[in-house]
Every structure is written in C-alpha cells, then in structure tokens.
Amino acid sequence: MGGYTGQVNLTISQGxxxxxxxxxxxxxxxxxxxxxxxxxxxxxxxFFVMLILEMLISAVWKGRPLRVNDGLTSLSAGVMSRLPDVAFRGVEVTTYIYVWNxxxxxxxxWDSPWTWWLTFLGVDFAYYWFHRMAHEVNIIWAGHQTHHSSEDYNLTTALRQSFLQKYFSWMFYWPMALLIPPSVFAVHLQFNLLYQFWIHTEIINNLGPLELILNTPSHxxxxxxxxxxxxxxxxxxxxIIWDRMFGTFVAEKDKVVYGLTHPINTFEPFTVQLQHLIYIWKTFWSTPGFSNKLSVIFKGPGWGPGKPRLGLPEELPKVTGDxxxxxxxxxxxxxxxxCIHFILLLAIYQHMFAAKHILSPITILGRILYILLMLTSLGFLLENRAGAAVLEMFRCFAFLLLQKYGFLATDIPVLTSIxxxxFSICAASWGLKAISQRMFKMKKED
Structure with a gap:
C-alpha cells in the first residue's frame, strides 16, 4: 500500500x-x-471537535442550526475524495517524487529551516495558480466545482472535496521538485490543505491587520x-498576498449568497462529484468545429462560441439575496x-485507514464499495427519492453480508452482535416501507 506511514505522535498542542x-x-x-x-x-x-463547536455557536448565538442534508452531503464528498488514498499514495506526491528522482x-x-520556509511559500504560490486555473479552465473546474456546490458556508463545506481535483493539481507543483526534497513538500502540501479548513465559517468576522496578509474567513x-x-x-x-499581487483580490461587502451560479439541487454524491464533467461531455459533442470543441475543454466554464475566454459577466444569473x-x-x-448511520460509517472509514497496511486488497475493495453504496443511499434518503427505501434495505442487507464474511468484522464480539x-431491524423496516410505498402507488394508479 502507498501513502504516508510516519508514526509521529502529536501532542494536543501540536494537533x-x-x-x-x-x-x-x-x-x-x-x-x-x-x-x-x-x-x-x-x-x-x-475536524469534528471544531465542527461541533461551530454547530453549537451557530445554533445558539446566530440562531442558524446546521442543515443536516447539506452538511451530510459535504461530509460524504469528503469521505469519497479520500477513498483513493487508502490504496495509493496521492498523485501529487507520486509525480513529484518522479520529477525529483x-x-x-x-x-x-531537508532539515534546513530555510528549505522549510521556501517550501511554505512555494506550495502556497503553486496552489494559488492551480486554484485560479480551476476556475478558469473548464476541465479543471469539473473537479473543483464539487467544493463550491454547497449553498451553505460552514466547516462542513471545507470537507466537500472532489476526488477528481488531485488529478489536475499535481502539475502545478512540478517546478518545486527540481530543488525541494519530496519529504518537505509532502508536509506543506498537507498543511496548506488543513489551514483552509477553519476559514470556512461565518462565525468569525474581521481579523484586523491579519486580513492584509492571510486568507481569512471574510476573504x-x-x-x-x-x-x-x-x-x-x-x-x-x-x-492573500498572491491575490493582491495578481489583481484577483475582492473585499467582502454585500451579503454573500453561496453556491454555484447554476445550483445543482441534489444531495446524491456521484452527481455532486460528476455533474459538470457530464455537462462538458454533452457540450463537447454538441458544439460544432474542432477548435470550438477544444475551447469547451480548455476555456472557462462560461465560454461559448463567439464569447471571451471566461464568458460574459452579464450572462450570469442575477442574485437578489432572497x-x-x-x-x-x-x-x-x-x-x-x-446522522447515526453516517457516524457508524465513519467508524468503518477510520478503521480502514488505520489498518490499511494489514487489510487484504479484497477487504479494502469490499469496504470501499460498501461506503459508496452507503453514501448513495444516504443521498437518496435526504432527497426523498423514489426507490430510497429499496436501496436502503439493500444497503442494510449488504452490511450484514459483509460483516458475516469478515469484510466489516470488528474485534469486539458484543459490537458485532449489536x-x-x-441492521436486521433496519433492513426489515425499510423493506416494509418499500412494500407500503409500492402498494400506495398501485392503489393511486388504479
């Protein structure tokens, strides 16, 4: 298995x-x-300690409780984005090592503070340009749009990540591999990502002089x-100095309305991840002319024949704030x-990462497929989709079978029995609900 294997134990202060x-x-x-x-x-x-604190503050102080459907969809996307890392080292680090070697x-x-600080600046500078291209190049936006699809803005939004995005970002870090050791790069790649977690919140307003230098919740x-x-x-x-230097900085003023310019209106995880890629595919084949087809891929999301590279601002949907x-x-x-079943899923997910070096490939595959099934079923439930009861019944039966044959086994017999x-009760309950819905539909059709 690939991935990071260092066994450093962090103190609470370091964490x-x-x-x-x-x-x-x-x-x-x-x-x-x-x-x-x-x-x-x-x-x-x-993540979860900060999420809970934010939920309590937002509900009690701001009077805005977390929307369960949007929050769970964001967390589901975060889980989904990390699944490839169970079996493989991240493509960013793998390709970086290849260039370095x-x-x-x-x-x-590798042990010089100067190298450490240079890497801090280099990773952040490369991230700025990757992030900017992720908004200006349609095929890269197909991955990044997942992160912007939430219509809420809280710490769960930070975890709404794309499993496609990392397959576009690696090339922006290559120049650093000409001189900076991979071990130093791997540290800062993670810290740059972790820093961006806390800025996804509405409970922190202006941070004074820090707003001039750092990316903050307001920015x-x-x-x-x-x-x-x-x-x-x-x-x-x-x-935030890169935005100030390259002319992309905008200060917060009017009330911000969050989400995509054309909301996707779904909580189903595969649609959240892939909807824009499907749009590009359809647009590519329906657009005449080879050069126009290439433009569909490599120009901005708002581009069309006869338009500027990034599209026309006046074509953006109007936002009223209501x-x-x-x-x-x-x-x-x-x-x-x-929520309860998602927490149970997180236990499986965390154990899989903790034990990935001793689990067999077939066990890891079984767990990944179960997690994807669970996330899909969760999306169906949160949308009240037709067939949600049948899919959830099937998911509960799948859990029982996977547990019986050791794919989801635990070392605690009592927990296994519980x-x-x-899950037997859940499977039976959803089965009865599915039958009831079917009978109601047949009666209505008659």
Missing part, C-alpha cells in the same frame, strides 16, 4: 496548531516521504459567493437516522 499552520520546522522536518505522518488523517478528530537540479537540505466567503462581485476572486490558500437553498422537506426521524440486531 491544534497543525490546523492553523503554526507547527515549526524542527517539529515537521523528515528525511524521507515514508517518515511523513498522514497529518490529514490525524486531523479527523480536530529524474530531473532535480539542486538538492536543498474566503467572497470566494464561495455567486454574487457578481464575488466571481473569480480570492484564490489564496494561506496567504434565494432559498435546495432543501427538500425531510422528517426529523430520517435526519437522525441518517450491529447484527440493528
């Missing part, structure tokens, strides 16, 4: 500082990539807006059920 990019060179310098910890995996507990010009010392709220003044701005990862997010009515019981009872 908290990790989320804000304030670990120091002497704490985070490693000679080889294999020694680099999986900081993103270690951050999981901190074959084409490096200089070998900077990033603008980036996630679909108001005309927000489009194509504030691409920073950690430092828009209501996609929010199909759902019972509290189904919301609570969805799961058997719970």
């Amino acid at each position: 908290a500082r990790m989320m804000f990019y304030v670990l120091y060179p002497n704490e985070t310098s490693f000679k080889t990539v294999e020694e680099v910890p999986d900081y993103v995996d270690k951050a999981t507990a901190y 074959n084409y490096r010009l200089v070998e900077l010392p 990033h709220r603008v980036h996630h807006g679909r108001n005309p003044y927000c489009i194509d701005s504030n691409y920073a990862g950690t430092l 828009e209501k997010p996609y929010d199909p009515e759902q019972s509290k019981a189904v919301q609570i059920y969805s 799961c058997e009872v719970i």
Whole structure:
C-alpha cells in the first residue's frame, strides 16, 4: 500500500496548531516521504471537535442550526475524495517524487529551516495558480466545482472535496521538485490543505491587520459567493498576498449568497462529484468545429462560441439575496437516522485507514464499495427519492453480508452482535416501507 506511514505522535498542542499552520520546522522536518505522518488523517478528530463547536455557536448565538442534508452531503464528498488514498499514495506526491528522482537540479537540505520556509511559500504560490486555473479552465473546474456546490458556508463545506481535483493539481507543483526534497513538500502540501479548513465559517468576522496578509474567513466567503462581485476572486490558500499581487483580490461587502451560479439541487454524491464533467461531455459533442470543441475543454466554464475566454459577466444569473437553498422537506426521524448511520460509517472509514497496511486488497475493495453504496443511499434518503427505501434495505442487507464474511468484522464480539440486531431491524423496516410505498402507488394508479 502507498501513502504516508510516519508514526509521529502529536501532542494536543501540536494537533491544534497543525490546523492553523503554526507547527515549526524542527517539529515537521523528515528525511524521507515514508517518515511523513498522514497529518490529514490525524486531523479527523480536530475536524469534528471544531465542527461541533461551530454547530453549537451557530445554533445558539446566530440562531442558524446546521442543515443536516447539506452538511451530510459535504461530509460524504469528503469521505469519497479520500477513498483513493487508502490504496495509493496521492498523485501529487507520486509525480513529484518522479520529477525529483529524474530531473532535480539542486538538492536543498531537508532539515534546513530555510528549505522549510521556501517550501511554505512555494506550495502556497503553486496552489494559488492551480486554484485560479480551476476556475478558469473548464476541465479543471469539473473537479473543483464539487467544493463550491454547497449553498451553505460552514466547516462542513471545507470537507466537500472532489476526488477528481488531485488529478489536475499535481502539475502545478512540478517546478518545486527540481530543488525541494519530496519529504518537505509532502508536509506543506498537507498543511496548506488543513489551514483552509477553519476559514470556512461565518462565525468569525474581521481579523484586523491579519486580513492584509492571510486568507481569512471574510476573504474566503467572497470566494464561495455567486454574487457578481464575488466571481473569480480570492484564490489564496494561506496567504492573500498572491491575490493582491495578481489583481484577483475582492473585499467582502454585500451579503454573500453561496453556491454555484447554476445550483445543482441534489444531495446524491456521484452527481455532486460528476455533474459538470457530464455537462462538458454533452457540450463537447454538441458544439460544432474542432477548435470550438477544444475551447469547451480548455476555456472557462462560461465560454461559448463567439464569447471571451471566461464568458460574459452579464450572462450570469442575477442574485437578489432572497434565494432559498435546495432543501427538500425531510422528517426529523430520517435526519437522525441518517446522522447515526453516517457516524457508524465513519467508524468503518477510520478503521480502514488505520489498518490499511494489514487489510487484504479484497477487504479494502469490499469496504470501499460498501461506503459508496452507503453514501448513495444516504443521498437518496435526504432527497426523498423514489426507490430510497429499496436501496436502503439493500444497503442494510449488504452490511450484514459483509460483516458475516469478515469484510466489516470488528474485534469486539458484543459490537458485532449489536450491529447484527440493528441492521436486521433496519433492513426489515425499510423493506416494509418499500412494500407500503409500492402498494400506495398501485392503489393511486388504479
């Protein structure tokens, strides 16, 4: 198996500082990539502590409780985006190592603070340009749009990631591989991502002088807006100085309305991930002329024949501030059920990452397929889709079969027995609901 294998144990202080990019060179310098910890995996507990704090503050202080459907969809996308990392080292690090091994010009010392700080700037600079191209090149936007599809803005939105995006970003980091060791790059690649978690919130307003240098919640709220003044701005990862330097900085002013300019109105995870790629495919074949077909892929999402590279701003849908997010009515019981089963899924997900070096490939594949089935069924439930009851019944039976044959086995016999009872009851309940719905439909048709 690939991936980070370093076994560094972080203190609580280090874990908290990790989320804000304030670990120091002497704490985070490693000679080889294999020694680099999986900081993103270690951050999981901190993600959820911060999520819970934000939910409490938002509900009690702001009077805005988290929307379960949108929040779970964002978390589902985060889980989905990490599944390839169970079996493979990230493509960004793999390709970086290839360039380093074959084409490096200089070998900077891995344990030098100067190398550490240079890498901090290099990764952030490369991220700015990748992020900017992700908004200006349609095929890259097909991956990145997942992150922007939420119509809410909170810490769950930070985790709404695309499993496609990493297959476009690697090329922007290649120049660094000519001189910076992969182990140093692998550390900063993770920290740059983790820093961007806390800025996805509405409970932090202005941070004073820090707004001049750092990417902050205020700056990033603008980036996630679909108001005309927000489009194509504030691409920073950690430092907002790049936007100020290259003319893409916009300060927060009017109320920000979040989401895509053309909302997708779905919680089904594969649609959330792939809908724009499907759009590109259809547009490619329906657009006449070879050069126009290439433009569909490599120009901006708003481009069309006869238009500028990034499209016409006046064609963007008007935003009044009164828009209501996609929010199909759902019972509290189904919301609570969805949350409980998602938490159970996270236990499977976390164990898979923790034990990936001892699990067989067929066991990992079985777990990945189950997770994808669970996320799809969850999306159907949150949308009240036809067939949701049948799919959830099938998902519960799948859990029981996978557990019986060892693919989802635990080392705690009592827990296994409890799961058997719970999922048997759930399967039977959803089966009865499916039959009831079918009978009602037949009666209505008669």
